[in-house]
Amino acid sequence: MGEAATRGRKSIGAKRNPESADAIVEAAEAVLREAGYAGFSIEAVARRARAGKPTIYRWWPSKAALLIEVYQRQKRVETPDTGNVEDDLVGFLKNLFAHWRDTPSGNIFRSLVAEAQSDETAAAALAEYSKGRRSHTGLMIERARARGEVAADIDGAIVADLIASYAWRHLLTNRLDEHEATIRTAVRYVVRGIGPA
Amino acid sequence: MGEAATRGRKSIGAKRNPESADAIVEAAEAVLREAGYAGFSIEAVARRARAGKPTIYRWWPSKAALLIEVYQRQKRVETPDTGNVEDDLVGFLKNLFAHWRDTPSGNIFRSLVAEAQSDETAAAALAEYSKGRRSHTGLMIERARARGEVAADIDGAIVADLIASYAWRHLLTNRLDEHEATIRTAVRYVVRGIGPA
Amino acid sequence: MGEAATRGRKSIGAKRNPESADAIVEAAEAVLREAGYAGFSIEAVARRARAGKPTIYRWWPSKAALLIEVYQRQKRVETPDTGNVEDDLVGFLKNLFAHWRDTPSGNIFRSLVAEAQSDETAAAALAEYSKGRRSHTGLMIERARARGEVAADIDGAIVADLIASYAWRHLLTNRLDEHEATIRTAVRYVVRGIGPA
């Protein structure tokens, strides 16, 4: 039966083999890039990575968990610091849209959101991840508040929510090529609304 | 066994049987209501509707097409007209969240958005639908502009986009139970930003 | 996805396709012949038959059921009628041993007995099959009784059991090449014991 096991990559014993983990995440990314969310399956990843399915299930209990790890391996979007909150936010959205458009990240994140609609654990993982990101965007608001660009009683989390929502919807409705002018207008509506009276 | 849906359907002749079409759409809605997007499959719908799978495929070429029809059967959310744009928008969002929470609509729309991430036709249908809704929400802005609550050069579509994005994200991240105060705060940030100088 | 389905053999609709059934049983036989019981798996049969696994499971609920059908497709062993019970039984055993030795039948039956040790349904199926065969061997005893070779109060089923047991054990312990003299001796011990006083 399985005489000729472990043909290519070797196990390194009782410790988790980082090569395998890498191979799996890389295979997952490749599958997503080439076949999209529709073609993304644990089987396909296992085939591609020359890994056993149980190895994947051992470390990533669900498709969502694997998707999240793949997403997090992507380079982060940089949040500019121009000294002006409108420019900061516009720059951030522009970078984010470009990143989502030009790397597999967009597809991955879309997949993750889709998965979260039918998978509890994906929803939980996504919520966890979003929490981290929200505070991150909230930072730009805090900097603006320190500069007096934003009123003292403004809730940064809610602003971040508005901005993130705007980004999500553009991703989910294939509008990542939005003109900068339109993005700037949207941002301005919010920025004006949260400015000092 | 023995679903309530159209047990004793009769006519199966040369003309399309509208009872069958109804039974299918109703079964689809029931499945979405009871099992959510995760349990939504053509097989499940066919079983529930006591219909053959080919009958479904004949009239709806994809899961997405069926989802779209189910969604369009849903009652629309009413847009209040309080004479004040903030109250209008808050009321609209509250109604929408309640509608999504308390009827199958939320599940259906979530499913449609998810499906659109891997299905072209769903994406197209969603885009088409969103266009209509945006103009519809834009109406509230136009009324506000007429009352002088909103500056003349404001782009209603972009405002509608911000509001709709906020709603989508709450749906997609299971936050339909958001407090009115939080919703009002978010709306106020936008409303203030678009008011007359 | 499954666009290019049904490449070779076609479905013939709502009725069971006999071509598929044949292909599956033939593939099962081929797998057994080439890989033996150890290599016999539903997956392997499905691959070989170009059939879907569910198609196999639809018609044969277990490995055992498929094995039995394969076994029954083999040509039957002829039961000689020489007018002498000893010669009848020796001839039958010789034929049976040869059949088991020279066709896949032996391997299949061995597999079936082995499977029955861990699978309830296999045990049941085997019992059912054996019942039919036992009465069949009992026939030789009845003929002998009619000729006065066997005492009137002899239980044919028990004699058949002794003979079948002898055959089984030779199969299961790889002694199908037993000399005719030895077989004849064993048969004679029984035949003498059941003769008229």
Added chain:
Amino acid sequence: MGEAATRGRKSIGAKRNPESADAIVEAAEAVLREAGYAGFSIEAVARRARAGKPTIYRWWPSKAALLIEVYQRQKRVETPDTGNVEDDLVGFLKNLFAHWRDTPSGNIFRSLVAEAQSDETAAAALAEYSKGRRSHTGLMIERARARGEVAADIDGAIVADLIASYAWRHLLTNRLDEHEATIRTAVRYVVRGIGPA
């Protein structure tokens, strides 16, 4: 979780721990007793014995080897000496059936026979073992011959073969609850056949 078998075993050092070997064989026996051949796997035994799979593979190269060792640990069935060959053989079979029915022995031996159908080493071990048993049962025939109950030219090995075959088949087809009368009848057919003319 938490099997009774060797929970607090300690020494896991450079010397082979005899406790481990014991624990493994005992676990194997327990698994066979509780789950039968169907549930008997190296994994299950390792889990039960709280041992690593390689530890088992190091000492028993195959499932069959482990089965053989487990079987050899079993108490032997006693062969009665009543002074009458029919009673001897009936008593032996009754004891054997009871032993197989009421201890794990039956399950173990069934498993071994089943395993031997696809594993060479098991087949060899079984053949070796059977040889020993045959001569053992043959003893009863020799005693009978000495008493003049059996003709001088009778081949004891063949008689033993017939009796063993009858036992095997009852084990393998779950008929260990056979009535004594039936067993006696079968034995009598053979005993009569081998008696002096």
Added chain:
DNA sequence: TGCTAATCGAGACGGTACGTCTAGTCTTTTT
């Protein structure tokens, strides 16, 4: 009125993927 064509429920089909289980090999850790 009788034929033809469309439609229906039903379900078989070849497939893909699921998530779990076991086989047997390999290496690290522990004693």
Added chain:
DNA sequence: AAAAAGACTAGACGTACCGTCTCGATTAGCA
């Protein structure tokens, strides 16, 4: 130095759906 422990590749298990196809029954409208 060797046993224990656990990770690894590989692949079978039996189930759920996919989307396609054919069957046999049923009915409407044309001839």
